[in-house]
Amino acid sequence: DVKVTQSSRYLVKRTGEKVFLECVQDMDHENMFWYRQDPGLGLRLIYFSYDVKMKEKGDIPEGYSVSREKKERFSLILESASTNQTSMYLCASSGGDGYNQPQHFGDGTRLSIL
Amino acid sequence: AQSVTQPDIHITVSEGASLELRCNYSYGATPYLFWYVQSPGQGLQLLLKYFSGDTLVQGIKGFEAEFKRSQSSFNLRKPSVHWSDAAEYFCAVGKVGGNKLVFGAGTILRVKS
Numbered sequence: 456d457v458k459v460t461q462s463s464r465y466l467v468k469r470t471g472e473k474v475f476l477e478c479v480q481d482m483d484h485e486n487m488f489w490y491r492q493d494p495g496l497g498l499r500l501i502y503f504s505y506d507v508k509m510k511e512k513g514d515i516p517e518g519y520s521v522s523r524e525k526k527e528r529f530s531l532i533l534e535s536a537s538t539n540q541t542s543m544y545l546c547a548s549s550g551g552d553g554y555n556q557p558q559h560f561g562d563g564t565r566l567s568i569l
Numbered sequence: 570a571q572s573v574t575q576p577d578i579h580i581t582v583s584e585g586a587s588l589e590l591r592c593n594y595s596y597g598a599t600p601y602l603f604w605y606v607q608s609p610g611q612g613l614q615l616l617l618k619y620f621s622g623d624t625l626v627q628g629i630k631g632f633e634a635e636f637k638r639s640q641s642s643f644n645l646r647k648p649s650v651h652w653s654d655a656a657e658y659f660c661a662v663g664k665v666g667g668n669k670l671v672f673g674a675g676t677i678l679r680v681k682s
Contacts, residue, residue: 459612486668495578497659497674498613505668513669545612554663555601555620558670560612 458482461546461561469569474533476564478546485550487529488558489513489521492543504529536568571596571664573673581679582650590645590676592660601663602643603670604634608656616658619643630654655680 462477480487486505490498490513500513502521510521518540522530529548533540543565547558572595582588594600601620605613617628624636634645643660657677661670 488669490672495674498672500669503669547613552668554668554670557603557615557618558613558661560605560614562610562612 459546459548459559459561461544461564463564464562465565465567467567467569468533468536470536470538472533472536472568474536474566474568476531476533476544476546476566478529478531478548478561479527480529480548480559481527482548482550482559483526484548484559485526486548486556486558487523488547488549489519489529489531490545490547491515492545492563498545501531538568540566541568542566571600571662571671573660573662573671575658575660575673575676577676578674579677579679581681584652584680584682585649588645588647588650588654588678590658590660590678592643592645592673593641594643594660594662595641596662596664598664599638602634602636603661603663604628604632604643604645605659605661605672606630606656607659607675613659616645650678650680652680652682654678 458481488503489501504510504523520532546561549556549558574593603618604616660673
């Protein structure tokens, strides 16, 4: 089974801090994704990566950046955390071309910015 | 651009009753379609997927979905709901040539005993 592991289930940070969310997958998947999930809004794509060192903006990239130095690891960075970034963050990975393969999700990180 | 609509934000059904969750997509060609389930505090788990062929697709946990091209729909069904099915359900669509999925806003299922 594919395993996608997010480093923290719960995280509390302060406004202005630089925050790192880490995600690791163990299936040698080419594609990795970061989503934000808020009630009533579903999943919104922040960034995705289709190869090492490659990244593309999703629908809501503002205030975020990403890093993919190794194939198995995809990091989401909040450069200067703000209260409106309090949310559930989900990481996912998929193989193949991305559109024709299911995405496998981690358990999520619930991030609170105070 | 493709989009996915799940018209029902919340649905409540009695345990043992049948269930149908609606999903409509907007895309010119035949899309790749997925249903996911998210239990409270968890990530999303794949229930089933449709790529081509038989329009009735069987998934895990007794779920099935039917692709109807004429209605641009991919509705999820279960003949008899169990209390453990209470969760949020997401429909997603992938476009040929793209490299990501587009998700609907989700439907929260409540099961009453």
